[in-house]
Amino acid sequence: MRTETVGSVHAVPVADWDRLARHASVYLSHPWLAGEEHDPTATPSYVLVRDDDGTLLAATPLYVVHEEPNPYYDPAALLPGGARRPRVLAGARRGYHNTPLTDPHLPEGRAAQCLILLREAARDHAERHATTHWWPYLTESATRRLAPLYGTSPHRLEDDATIPLPGCGFADYLASLPSRRRVAIRHERAAFEAAGLEVRRQSLLDCHRDAGRLLAALQRSHGHDGDTDAMTGLLQRQADAMGDRARVVAAYAGSRMTGFCLYYHHGGTTWLRAVGLDPGHPAPFAYFVLTYYAPIEDAYRHGSTALHAGMKAIEAKRLRGARVSGLSALYDVRQAPVPG
Numbered sequence: 001m002r003t004e005t006v007g008s009v010h011a012v013p014v015a016d017w018d019r020l021a022r023h024a025s026v027y028l029s030h031p032w033l034a035g036e037e038h039d040p041t042a043t044p045s046y047v048l049v050r051d052d053d054g055t056l057l058a059a060t061p062l063y064v065v066h067e068e069p070n071p072y073y074d075p076a077a078l079l080p081g082g083a084r085r086p087r088v089l090a091g092a093r094r095g096y097h098n099t100p101l102t103d104p105h106l107p108e109g110r111a112a113q114c115l116i117l118l119r120e121a122a123r124d125h126a127e128r129h130a131t132t133h134w135w136p137y138l139t140e141s142a143t144r145r146l147a148p149l150y151g152t153s154p155h156r157l158e159d160d161a162t163i164p165l166p167g168c169g170f171a172d173y174l175a176s177l178p179s180r181r182r183v184a185i186r187h188e189r190a191a192f193e194a195a196g197l198e199v200r201r202q203s204l205l206d207c208h209r210d211a212g213r214l215l216a217a218l219q220r221s222h223g224h225d226g227d228t229d230a231m232t233g234l235l236q237r238q239a240d241a242m243g244d245r246a247r248v249v250a251a252y253a254g255s256r257m258t259g260f261c262l263y264y265h266h267g268g269t270t271w272l273r274a275v276g277l278d279p280g281h282p283a284p285f286a287y288f289v290l291t292y293y294a295p296i297e298d299a300y301r302h303g304s305t306a307l308h309a310g311m312k313a314i315e316a317k318r319l320r321g322a323r324v325s326g327l328s329a330l331y332d333v334r335q336a337p338v339p340g
Contacts, residue, residue, distance in 0.1 A: 001057065003117050005125070006046050009033045009061070016056045020101035026245075026266035027095030033061060035241025036093060041067045047121040049114050058102040058114035062125050062133070063089045072096070075134060075331070079155060083331055088126040088133035090118075095271075096158065096311055096327065098135060099142035112145075119149050123332060134331035143328045154328035161309040161322035162269075163292070169300050170293075177321050185320070188285035189293055195283040197251040197258060201298060204239040204246035210257040211235055211248060214276030221279050235262070235274075246273075249294040253281055261290045263298075270299035271308045292320050 009017065009030055017030040026032055037044055042063040049058040065087050068074045073093065075085050091098040100118050102111045126133040135146060136157065143154045166176050174182050204211065212232030219226030239246050242264060250260040258281040262274040275291050292307070299307050309317045314324055 001049055001051055001113065001117060003121050004048050004050070005062075005121060006048065008037060008044070009046055012046065012048065012056070012059070017059065017101075020056065020059055020103060022267045023104060024099050024101055024267070025092060025095060025097045026264045026269075026271045027092040027097055028061070028099070028101060029266055031241050031243070031245065032095075035237055038237060039093075041065065041069060042089070042093065045125060047118055047125075049117050056103075057106060057110075058100065058118055060091055060100050060118050060122070061093070062122055063093050064125075064129050065089055065093075070094075073136060075136075078136065078157060078329060079134070079331055083152075083155075084132050084333070086126065086134040086331055087131040088122065088129060090122045090133050090135045092137070095273075096137045097139065097160065097308070098137045098327075099139050100135075100146065115145060115149060119146075119332075123334065126332070132332045132334065134329060136329045137327045138330060139327065140325050143326075143330065146330055150330050151333045152331060154330055156326055156328050158311045158327045159314045159324050160311060160327045161314055161317040161324050163296070163307040163309055163317065163320060163322045165296065165299055165305050165307060170297050173296055173300075173321070181319060181321075185293065188288050191284035192286060192289045195286075197253055197283055197286075199249065199251055199294060201247065201249050201294075203244055204235060204248050204262060205243070207248055207250060207257065207260070208232060208235040208239050211250070211260045211262065211274075211276060214257060214260055214278055215274055216276075217279060218276045238262075238273075247298065249290060249298060251283065251286060251290060256281070258283065259286045259290050261295055263295050265299070265302045265304060268304055269306045269308050270295055270302065270304040272310060288316075288320075 014030045021028045042065045045062045047060050071077050102114050122133045166172050212235045216226035216228040216231040245264050248260050248262050251258050259277040264271045
């Protein structure tokens with residue numbers, strides 16, 4: 001096997017990259033990573049492991065982070081106090097879901113060799129920048145695979161929720177829940193429908209300005225810096241990168257969007273990404289309908305078998321059938337060279 005590093009994911013054919021990323025995460029898919037290359041706060045590289053015939057066996061992005069605007073990706077805020085602060089991030093830099101990419105058909109021993117090569121490439125890349133590297137938000141399976149390669153125990157970060165979607169429609173999802181939950185969900189959906197809002201399903205490309213306005217409003221209501229232009233620009237970049245994969249279900253009062261949920265279909269899973277609500281136009285249970293029930297309906301139509309609901313509000317997600325697993329960070333304890 002041989003290792004190489006390229007400066008853009010565009011150097012790798014989409015089919016080759018997504019053959020590895022299909023069952024990993026939308027945040028490691030080729031179009032998502034291509035969109036992230038426009039972020040000026042980090043410089044990306046991509047480690048590729050190939051066999052002698054040139055077949056791609058394993059890969060990971062590496063980011064030299066210049067500035068981290070998201071505190072949930074700031075190693076100073078997440079890692080133990082004695083840990084060296086790494087500036088190279090391995091894997092997905094956004095989305096809170098991470099794993100090294102390996103060919104799922106590789107024998108266990110060969111896959112383990114690929115992981116060693118990815119670790120060594122990440123170490124070399126970090127040392128060239130006088131720092132160390134880390135993997136944030138690793139899934140439980142990824143943590144088990146990578147932890148033996150590092151000299152520190154995994155650092156638990158968050159819980160992660162995924163809602164299984166059995167059968168072939170929303171009725172099958174409801175049937176998988178306890179009877180009290182079925183009654184509650186039917187009540188929530190009926191109360192929302194009685195509000196008389198129109199529900200539309202569309203591409204993010206067609207509504208990113210309205211969605212950006214609501215996303216900024218929701219952030220401001222939670223005490224964050226919700227800049228409408230910044231949120232609109234962020235959603236436009238995602239829409240440009242992801243195209244028709246970026247789907248929106250939204251509620252409208254006449255021509256005005258009053259709530260939305262953005263999600264992606266990828267690899268048999270529908271991935272929730274963002275939600276926004278207009279505080280000036282409340283509707284009963286709009287959050288739950290737009291964040292869970294309407295995307296679940298669309299997930300079934302697309303053929304997904306799970307809805308990735310992510311971190312936070314874990315108990316609300318459990319009540320809606322979510323299975324919860326852990327997300328951890330691994331960081332390299334090997335000393336980096338002193339600059340100069």
